[in-house]
Amino acid sequence: MSGTARRIPVLVVLPPRTLLLDLAGPVEVLRIAGAAQERVAFSVRYVAPQARTRCSIGLDLGGTEPLPEAIAPGTVVLVPGASARMLGGEADPDEGAAEARIVDWLRGAVRPGHTLVTVCDGTLLAARAGLFDGYACTTHHASCARLAALAPQARVLENRLFVQDRDRFSSAGVTAGVDLMLHLVAEWAGPAAALAAARTLVVYMRRGPDDPQLSPWLEGRSHLHPVVHRAQDAIAAEPARAWSPEILGRLAGASPRNLARLFRVHAGMTVTDAVNRARIALARDLIAQTDLALEQVADRAGFGSARHMRRVWRQFHDAAPSNLRTQILVSKGP
Secondary structure: OOOOOEEEEEEEEOOOOEOHHHHHHHHHHHHHHHHHOOOEEEEEEEEEOOOOEEOOOOOEEOOOEEOOOOOOOOOEEEEOOEOOOOOOOOOOOOHHHHHHHHHHHHHHHOOOOOEEEEEOOHHHHHHHOOOOOOOEEOOOHHHHHHHHHHOOOOEEOOOOOEEEEOOEEEEOOOOHHHHHHHHHHHHHHOHHHHHHHHHHOOOOOOOOOOOOOOOOOOOOOOOOOHHHHHHHHHHHHOOOOOOOHHHHHHHHOOOHHHHHHHHHHHHOOOHHHHHHHHHHHHHHHHHHHOOOOHHHHHHHOOOOOHHHHHHHHOOOOOOOHHHHHHHHHHHHOO
């Protein structure tokens, strides 16, 4: 890892009966994404209110640190959920006390400048600490009513994979924790790192249902055909390039005619559609992350003119490009 890489500290809090998929899925995304690029390194530590934590499938998780007195600024605090019952064992009578310790610790330790990420019923622990008061959040569909009762000042959103509200992120749980972490990795380390993690884990990379379906990493990547993946990878790496059927076919290892057929069969779209999706994704990032004028955005994204970009944009997005920057600023809050 390059010495100039940005380091993101991640503090994983293990509750009693930690649901192993809630823990392993998001952390595996970080591990793979960290190895796939040199922009960002993830430094993961595990803390718990007790020396050993019995997880949902009956394994004891050791090697954790005690809950720290303070959390360094810029830390990501990840709270996975817990299973209602363990496989191969009975509930420990001290679990309630351990959960209460976590809640008290979260209440006192999580401050502005920290990023809170909760998976499944981990949202309930954070809600008990008051950390979602005034925020939108979600949890596993079976626990949404309980979450609303625990946190009447929170805005509980049901039927969501995950919810982002400023520096608070919550997910529906289990495999949705992977979706949320892929989304965060795309923000922190770039979409290519998130794509590498998704493909290594053999999951279909997607985001929450409210996110616009614009990115080439969101649609048409659930197949396993290597030729189409090579073409999609090339497009994603250089969306603004003038992609002729001949150039893309040579890179992918197929004739232009065969590549067009493979895209229709395996990706469910045309090659032109794939290129346009990638360019719209790039344009959206430029609009959201820079102050470039629309003509400059269109040029950098490979459209040539803002008029052409607007015409393609309407195929994927209800709001006009000029409205997007304001929408993103409002959604992130102060």
